[in-house]
Amino acid sequence: xxxxxxxxxxxxxxxxxxxxxxxxxxxxxxxxxxxxxxxxxxxxxxxxxxxxxxxxxxxxxxxxxxxxxxxxxxxxxxxxxxxxxxxxxxxxxxxxxxxxxxxxxxxxxxxxxxxxxxxxxxxxxxxxxxxxxxxxxxxxxxxxxxxxxxxxxxxxxxxxxxxxxxxxxxxxxxxxxxxxxxxxxxxxxxxxxxxxxxxxxxxxxxxxxxxxxxxxxxxxxxxxxxxxxxxxxxxxxxxxxxxxxxxxxxxxxxxxxxxxxxxxxxxxxxxxxxxxxxxxxxxxxxxxxxxxxxxxxxx
Numbered sequence: 001x002x003x004x005x006x007x008x009x010x011x012x013x014x015x016x017x018x019x020x021x022x023x024x025x026x027x028x029x030x031x032x033x034x035x036x037x038x039x040x041x042x043x044x045x046x047x048x049x050x051x052x053x054x055x056x057x058x059x060x061x062x063x064x065x066x067x068x069x070x071x072x073x074x075x076x077x078x079x080x081x082x083x084x085x086x087x088x089x090x091x092x093x094x095x096x097x098x099x100x101x102x103x104x105x106x107x108x109x110x111x112x113x114x115x116x117x118x119x120x121x122x123x124x125x126x127x128x129x130x131x132x133x134x135x136x137x138x139x140x141x142x143x144x145x146x147x148x149x150x151x152x153x154x155x156x157x158x159x160x161x162x163x164x165x166x167x168x169x170x171x172x173x174x175x176x177x178x179x180x181x182x183x184x185x186x187x188x189x190x191x192x193x194x195x196x197x198x199x200x201x202x203x204x205x206x207x208x209x210x211x212x213x214x215x216x217x218x219x220x221x222x223x224x225x226x227x228x229x230x231x232x233x234x235x236x237x238x239x240x241x242x243x244x245x246x247x248x249x250x251x252x253x254x255x256x257x258x259x260x261x262x263x264x265x266x267x268x269x270x271x272x273x274x275x276x277x278x279x280x281x282x283x284x285x286x287x288x289x290x291x292x293x294x295x296x297x298x299x
Contacts (some may be wrong), residue, residue: 030270037263045260056264064261067249076246077272079160079168080229086165087172087225088218094173095180096206099187113174120171120234127167128238131158156241163239171235172225179224183217215287223280227273 036043040051063069094112098105115123135156142151157163191213195205211218233247240248246269253262 033263033266036260037267039260043260056260059261060264064253064257067253072244072246072249075160075243076230079164079245080226082165083168083172083229084222084225086169087176088222090173091176091180091221092218094177095184098181099184112177115170116174123170124167124235124238127163131163158241160243164236167235167239168229168232171232172228175224176221179217179221183214216284219280219283223276226276230273
């Protein structure tokens with residue numbers, strides 16, 4: 001005899017409707033852009049679709065006028081990977097440092113996370129102004145020491161891997177720090193103490209005990225760093241220099257491109273984000289499986 005199903009409360013249906021509307025609002029525009037990016041050659045920016053093809057992806061590959069989409073894609077990818085690596089390394093170092101109380105730790109923590117509550121455009125303007133002041137100081141110094149020709153040819157310190165990198169790290173590092181603080185807050189020091197009793201050096205304890213146990217969290221921090229960098233606009237807009245990232249090019253194209261090619265570009269950038277998320281989940285699964293295998297072999 002099958003158990004009797006309990007009747008759903010009256011609140012279930014309005015709550016289900018709210019959740020459904022939320023999901024539709026969140027993913028509806030994305031699905032719409034995906035679909036419209038496969039318009040035929042005569043298709044427009046709205047429904048109904050006029051054929052189905054890869055025409056606009058081919059046009060995107062060939063280039064959109066004077067905009068170098070391929071170059072912007074490579075710059076965003078390189079910047080995202082750099083931000084990911086630095087976010088993991090610096091967040092790990094900060095998490096290890098905050099495991100022990102030290103003078104000024106509270107002030108340092110609030111200073112590190114303060115950028116999360118600052119308006120992004122203000123941070124971007126401040127970083128841009130800071131680098132312009134650096135450029136003025138460099139030119140003044142070159143002129144003062146008699147290098148006028150070099151001062152005239154000096155292009156500026158602002159760029160992808162200087163000001164833009166700093167702007168994006170001001171966004172990703174606080175998230176990485178908060179994650180690592182939560183991880184180490186739950187970390188059992190008994191594992192390290194046992195390794196120390198067995199004669200392991202501090203480096204060996206870090207390499208063979210701490211890092212394998214927190215590896216899934218580090219992978220998550222890396223994913224946060226890349227995805228936050230990949231679609232960042234506000235903090236990068238005033239601190240980028242002469243070459244734009246892909247999100248900034250996409251923002252500029254919305255005012256000039258009136259074909260589904262803009263949807264094709266949005267589809268490509270979103271697919272890259274999903275690929276990163278999928279690779280992260282796969283890495284987490286393999287890391288957990290490897291850790292479980294080590295635990296069984298040691299037991």
